[in-house]
Every structure is written in C-alpha cells, then in structure tokens.
Amino acid sequence: MKHLTSLNKYFWKYRWRLLLGILFIVLSNYFRILAPQLTGFVIDAVEQHLPGYTAKKTLHAYDPLVQYVVAFSNNISFRQMLVLCGIVLLGTALLSGFFLFLVRQTIIVMSRHIEFDQKNEIYRHYQLLDLSFYKKNSTGDLMNRITEDVSRVRMYTGPATMYFINLAVTIGFSLFYMFTANWKLTLIVLAPLPLLALTIYYVNTIINRRSEKIQAQLSDLTTTAQESYSGIRVIKSFVQEKAQEEYFGENAEAYRNSAIGLAKVEAIYFPSMSLMIGISTLLTILVGGIYALQPGSGVTAGTLAEFVMYINILTFPVSAIGWTASMIQRAAASQKRINEFLDTRPLILQPEAALKPEVRGNIRFNNVSFTYEHTGIRAVHNFTLDIRQGEKVAVIGRTGSGKTTLAQLLLRMYDPQEGSIALDGVDIRKIDLHHLREEVSYVPQDVFLFSDSIRNNIAFGEATVNAAAVEQAAKAASVHREIEGFSQQYDTMIGERGVTLSGGQKQRISIARALLKHPDIIVFDDCLSAVDAKTERQIITNLEEYLQQKTAIIITHRIFSLFSFDKIIVLEDGRIVEQGTHEELITNNGYYQFLYEHQQDEPEEDLATDK
Template sequence: MKHLKAIQKYFWKYRVRLGVGLIFIFLSNYFNVLTPQVTGYVIDFVPRKLGLPGYQPPKRAPQYDYLVTKFINWMEGMSGLTQVVAWCGIIVLLLALLRGFFLFLMRQTIIVMSRHIEFDQKNEIYKHYQQLDSGFYKRNSTGDLMNRIAEDVSRVRMFSGPAIMYLVNLISLISLAVFFMYKRDPLLTWYVLAPLPVLAITIYFVNNTIHKKSEKIQASLSDLTTNAQESYSGIRVIKSFVQEKAMLGFFMKNSEEYRKNAIGLAKVEAVYFPSITLLIGISTLLTIMIGGLYYIRGTHNIGLDTIVEFVMYINMMMFPVSAIGLTASMIQRAAASQKRINQFLDTKPAIAEPQKATKVDLQGNIVFENVDFVYTDTGIRAMNNFNLSVKKGQKVAIVGRTGSGKTTMAQLLLRMYDVNNGRILLDGIDIRELSLRQLREQVSYVPQDVFLFSETVENNIRFGLAHADAADVEKAALQASVHKEITGFSQGYQTMIGERGVTLSGGQKQRISIARALIKDPSMVIFDDCLSAVDAKTEKEIIGNLNDYLQDKTAIIITHRIFTLFAFDKIVVLEDGRIVEEGTHQDLLAIPDGYYANLYARQQETDREK
C-alpha cells in the first residue's frame, strides 16, 4: 500500500469530485438500509392490524431511523390495511429509485475522476520518459516501458476508481447496517457478526498471496510485451533467416510463464470469493436459527419483523462483503503496478537541465579539453584524453575504424551523455552550463541509425518546426537531393511513411533525415555517416549542395569514406578515443603508411574497379 501514496497528489487535485462522490456513496447506502425498516414495519403491522392468533406485540418499541419514524407516525393515522401496505410499497420503490439515482451520481464522480487520474498519470510518465537519458533506454526494453505506461497505469486506475468506490461502499453500507441492526437487537447482531474475524484473517493472508502473484504477473507480462514488440520490429530479419518457428517457441515460452502466473492468481481468487459467500451464508443461517428460536420461545423481544430485517441487512451486505476479495485484489494489483511505475518515476535523469542555465546564440566554436568518457553499462572507454578545437565556420571530417569513438564524440557534443573527465566548451561556455533545449535547437544532428516516424514525408522533414511551410520543406528536400523521388510518390509530400520508414529505401531514409536537419538552419551541424546508403552520383550531388549550405556554419562530418569534392578545413583520424592523425587532406596524405593515406588509396582503387 505504501507505493500507492504516489497518487495522493491526484486525489488532492480532484478532491471536489472525490468528496462529492463519497457523499453520494453514503446517501445511496443510507436510502438502501431504510428499506428493511419499512419492510419490518409492514411485517409487524399486518398481523397486528388483523389480530392474527399468536401475535404478540413487542415489549419494546423498535427504534427506526428518523425518516422512517416520521413515515410511520404518518401511517398510523390511516385506518385501511390495504392503504398502509400500498403506501409502504410506494415508499420502498421510492427508496430504490433514490438509491439508484445516487449510484448513478456516484459513478459519474468517482469513475470519471479515475479516468482523469489515468490521463494525468500517463502524461506524467510519458513526460518523465522523455527527460531520461540515452543510457536509460539502453538498459530497459521498449516493451517494458510500454507495459508500465499502459497496463500498469490501467491497474492503478482500477484502484483510484472502482476499488475506492467499492471500499467506501463496503464501509458505509456495513457501518449503517450494523448500526441499525445493533439498535434493533444487540445480542442477535453479535451472533450475526461472529464469522467476521474469520473473514478478516482470511483476507489478510490471501491479500499477501495476491500481491506477490500480481508482481510476478506484471513482470512476466512485460517480458511477453517486449518479446512481441521486438518480433514485430524485426520481422524482416526473422523471415530472412527463417526463424518464425524459433521465435514462436520463444514467445510461447514467455506466454506459458504468464499463463501459469495468471492461473495461479485465478485459483487463489476462485477459493477466496466462494469462501466469503459461505461466511455470509453462515451469518444468514445464524440469524434465522437463533432469531427463530427466540421467536418460538418468546424471549429477547424478537419478532418476525426483526428476523426479516436482519435477513435483509445480511443480503444487502452480500455483495459488498463478497467484493472485499475483488477490492483487495484490485488494491494489491494496483500496489504492485504502482511500485513498478515508481521505479521509473524515481529514476533521476543522468543528463539534467542546469539550475541556472545559460542561454546564448551559439556561434559554432567547439573545444574538447582532455575529455574522457566510459560507457557505464559496458565499461568501454570511448574517449581517452581527447582534445580537439573547431573554430566557427570550419568544416571538420572525423574518420576512423568502427569503435574508435566517432559517434560517441557526436553524442557528447549533443550532451546525450556527460563526460567523465575534462570538459566540452561551446563559444567558451561549458556545455553542462547551457540550456539543453537551446543547445539541441541550435545543433542539427543526422544520426547513423536513421529514424523516421509513421507520418507524412512533409511532417517527417519539418519535425519540430511547426512554423516551417511547404516551401521550406521542399527547399530542404532539394538540398538533400530527395525532392525528385518524393514527387514521384503516390501522394508526394503527403505520402505516409511506414513505421521506422520501412516503405522507403535506405538511401531515401538517409536523405529525408538530412533534409530534416537542414531545414532547421542551425549554426552547427553534425552528420554521422549519413551518406553510406546513397550511390556515388547522389553522394556527389548532395556534397555539392552541402558546400553551398555550410558556407557560414560549423560542420562535423563523421564518415567512413573520403569526400575529395568537399573542402574540409581539418580532417581528424580517431583510434581508441584518441586523435592519431590531424590535418588537411594533403597533410594526411603526406604521412607515410598513415591510416588516412591507406584509406584513400583503398578507396581510389575501389572507385577505379567500378
């Protein structure tokens, strides 16, 4: 239950709805418990009025509710038996209508409140997800993230709505019923309530079992969701390697684990609910047996009206008491789900907005000073005493073998990670002092792993730029040499792109991603091997466009190829997170047996063979 304290803020936010809803619950139950009293009065009035043999008037007048007493006093003035019975029937019907009306209002307040809480909580989780750093997403699977924002939030909603409603309904109805039962006959009330301690002990032990099983169910459901999500995303790989059967077996294994846990919980609940019904049945039997014996013996001032009232009270409590198990199950499941949600909400972003963020218009001067960086999860040292200076407007190429630290350098510059030692300066300001939003708004980044959304081509290009019009989008597409192909699509720029751009070729995805970067018109651009999937002719065209576009911008281009048509101010060769060669194209070619010279020679040979 302690985990559910996290949603107290939502109850406070919707306190008016909650408070009014609780009042409606009480009123619906209040009008409900008046029905046995009116019925008991009729049961006593008929034999008394008819003077039936064996009827004995009660030694002590029954104590009814104030409203029922007022009604009885009004009824006593009537002489006709039929008239009294008819009016009692009308009153019982009226009480049922009032109860139904307040039940309707109860659901309109409590259940609607739970939907508002669900809405707010999903937004809170999604907002927190977006604030978390890249390392978090490497450690946690997408399926688990989705399960917590969907299934877990849904279970918490069952607590904030139905469970609260059932719990308050249970407490109010039992309290009112026991109160009027005790006023009617204290001794018989104690007999009727005798099975309740057994019920309380049963609930305590079963709740612990339900809680443990609920945690296992949610964990196995996350594994199942992750398995399905990865299979759908990687379906082309699965089909190309003919692994459908193997993946189905893996899914069935996770599904079987979920099934076992779910069936285990269902078995507990299957024993639990009938047990509660049995205890209610025992209470009914005790009422009839003990009340009947007292009535036959003429002791304890118990008449047929008392027995009828108690049986009606017990039947009224049948659903609320039987709902104890359902309510307890909802609460325990919600607690298990909220615990999982809290685990992520309590996760602090490794990359945080500085308390006093510096906001400046960046010019494009970049300095890496003695930068060290190690990936926490793998222990790989990606940057090792790295030093580099890039002046405003310079064009720098970063080359090196796979794993040399090229992409890490770009991500550090965007502050996707923070350096372990040293610092990165932009225009003389430590990058950790800059506003994250302003930093990333002023840097265009084309990642190595291109990602496109399930949206139109136009919306993918102007992603994040609501003010960009169709002319801006077309201009960026022309610069990225993809305009001609887009206009050849069935609906041009309004063509929908499949999930992750599956409907496009690799080269098309890369060029649309380049267009997305160019439309921002930033002071700095970072291209991470973004031309690997385009042919030589298109590559030449794009580089020609970039020469014009990047004239007054600082550009860092990470590549495995050497662009001889692009006039780089500086070329940097990385090896194990260090700079091993640095200079212009001609400077590096002059280094005997250098990495850059060898790479250039191999590329020239490959181009001649083509």
C-alpha cells in the same frame, strides 16, 4: 500499500469529486438501508392482523425517517398503510439508485482524470531521462508500465476506492441498525466474518506476490512482440518465423500459467464468502427463530426479515472485500513498478541559471574523457580539439573508435566524466538544453522516421514551415526527385520507422530534416553509408554550397575526396592519432592513407550500397 501514497497528490487535486462521491455513497446507502426497517415494520403490522395474534413487547428503535412513516401510519387504515409503505420503499429505491449514479459520475470519472494525468506524467518523465536509461530498459517494458500498469492503478483510484468506501458505509449503517434492533442476535449472525477476514489477508499476500511476477512476465512478453514487429524483415530474411513463434509461445505459456495460477487463488474468494454469508443467513433464521419463540425477547417475525435483508445487503460489499483487496494489491504492485521509473533521476539536468548565448559556431573539446556506465567501455580519452566558426571538420575512424560519442557529447545526450566542451567560450553544461539542441542540427547514424507523411518527417521539430522550405531541404539532400515520383509525393505516408523507403532514402530524408533548421552548427554522423557513389557526390556538392559560413562536423568511415575539409582527425580508441588536412595526412603513411588507398582500389559499382 506504501507505494500507493504517491497517488495522494491526485486525490487532493480532484478532492471535490472525491468528497462529493463519498457524500453520494452515504446518501445512496442511507436510503437503501431503510428498506429492511420498513419491511420489518410491514411484516409486524401484517402479523398483528392475523387471527390469534398475541401482542409482543418490541425493543426496536427505527431510523427517524422510518419513525415518521410509522407515526403517520397509525392515523390511516391498514390498507392505506401498506400502499404508503410500498410507495416509500419505491421512493427510497429510486433515490438510492440516483445517488449511486452520481457516485459513478464522480469517483469513476475522477479515476479517468487521474489515469490521464498519470500517463502524461510518466510520458513527460520518459522525455526527461537520458540515453543511458534507454540503453538499460527495453521498449516493451516502458510501454507496459505506461499502459497496463496505469490501467491497474486506475482500478484502485476508481472502482477499488468506490467499493471500499461503499463497503465501509454499508457495513457501518448495517451494523448500527442491527445492533439497535438486537445486539445479541447481531453478534451471533456476524460471528463467521472474522474467519473471512483472516482468509482474505492470507490470500491477498499470495496475490500481491504473484501479481508482481505476472507484471514482469507481461513486460517480457510485450518486449518480445515489439522486437518481432520491428525486426520483421530480419526474421523473414533468415527464415526464423518458426523459432520466433516458439520463443514467443514459451513466454506466453509462462505468462498464461502464472495468470491461471493467480485466477485459481482469487477463485477462493467468492466461494468462501458465499459460504460465510450462507452461514450468517442460516444463523439468523435459526437463532432468530428461537428468540422469536421466547416471550419478551423483543425479536419478531419482522426482526427476522429485517436481519435477513441486512445480511443480503452485506453480501455484495463483503464479497467485494476480496475483489477490492485484489485490485489494491495489483495496483500496489503496478505503482511500485511505475515509481521505480518516476524515481529515476535524469543524469543530464537543465542548469539552474541556464544561459542562452548567441551560438556562432566555435567549438572546443578540452581534455574530454567519457566511459559508458552500462558497459564500462571508455569511448573517448583525453580528447582535445578546437573548431573555429565556419570550419568543416571530418572525423574518421574504425567502428568503435568513439566518433558517434563525440556527437552525442556535443548535444549533451551524455556529460563527460572528465574535461569540458564549450560553444563560443561557454561550457555547454551551463547552456539551456533546449537552446543548445536548437542551435545544433544532428543527422544520427541510426535514422529514425515517424509513421507520418514525408513532409511532416522533414519538418519535424519546426512549428511553422512552408512547403517551399521543405522542398528546398529535400533538394539539398538529393531526395526531392524521388519524392516527386511517389503517388502522393510529399504527402506519402512512409509507415513505421520509414519501412516503405529504402535505406538511402531514409538517410537523405533525415539529412533534409537537419538542413531545414538552418543551424550554425551541423553534425553528420555517418549519414551517407546507404547511398550509391553518384548520389553521394550529388549530396556532397549540395552540402558544400549549403554549409557556407556554417560549422560542420562530418563523422564517417569513408573519405570524401570531393569535399574540402579544413581539418581531418583520425580517431583510434577515443584518441586523436592523426590530424591535419587531406594533403598532410596522405603523406603520413597512417590509417588515413591506408583507408584512402583502399577506397581508391574499390570499383565504383561496389560503392553502390543503396538499398
């Protein structure tokens, strides 16, 4: 339950809806609770008109509104009294229903507002978290917490809250008037309820434990499905549909068994409650009948009818104890999972006194070292490099040499454990995060396109972009002609992750997206691996013209002999092992020379890797 205290801020935000909802619950139950008293009065009045009636001493104290009706009935005929009581009963039922309608318009609507706010809070927090968080957590689990878990929490802020308040008010009214009518009979007929409370406590403990397990299994199931959808090409290519189906089936079977087990436990609630309510009704008739036969007991046929109605009124609230407790327990388990993420602090923080310096393009890596926390791999070690404004620098190295890490450190996706990175003399840890990333354009190695039009994918991140600018960026990336060949051209929907495009097309659209920003610093991270040699030459030619006066870092495992680099560095295990111009490195007889000669020996058609 302690995990649900984090929701108190929402209850406070919507306190007027909550307070009005509580008021409407009180009014709804007040008018509802008058029906047993009026019914008891009418039965006693009818009994008085039966032949052989013997007057009995009654000790009944009615509600003030019922007392007013009783007093008024003494001045009218018996038939008029029956009509009046019928009208009053109808009126109280209508009023009770009207206020119940208002209850749902306040508390249930409040829960929808809270659901909206909570989903937005979680999504905003997801946006703040750094890349290391996403390396440790699966997409399916993240999705499950913002959907299924939030939905279960809404059941607590809405229905569970409404039923709990209704339960407290109904029981309060019923016990008050039952004790007022006959306290001895009340104690007897309510005797089974403590046993019911113990049953609920025991079963809720089991429900809470199993709910947490079920939510974890659901996250695994969602992750499996999400990975299958994203990797459907690989699954089909390797003919693994059957294996994936069996794997998903195993997870689904485990989830089903746990859910059925929980349903069986919850099934104890309603039969046990029905049993207790039935015993209470039986005791009312049995013990109440014995009291009614005893002169001077103060129990009449109307009292018996009144108590039976009270027990029936209590049936749903008492039955809802188990349901409400189950919802609260599930919500607590879900909120615990949500809090685990909300309590996760991002490692990359906005500086307190954030600077927004003018970025011209001077970059300095000073003794930078970085180790990935989740794997322990040291990607960069004592890396020092000065890049002056307007320089074009190539970073070459084998897979795993730390090339991509340098780009991510420059963008502050991670912070180095040692050393510093500066732009124009300002440590990037002092620069406003949004300003830093707006000033640096990045073409990632793993291209990601949104399920949107080509135009919107290229213009992603830009608030106002005209069609001419989008086309110009596409031309610079050598993809304009292919886009023009599509049926809807730039308005073509490309599907999830750009599934309808080839690998080369996706890379070039990603390049166009970066070029559209017109930054002073641009980083290309192995972004031409999926294009053929001819297209590569076109793009390089276009880039050489586009990158005039701009600082560019081109990360690659290939050598672009057509591109004039001011500096080329070769990385090995996160260290610079070679550095210089193309001509200088060719004479070093190192990895660069080996890579260059090997690339020169490849037939041009082997370089065509466009998918």
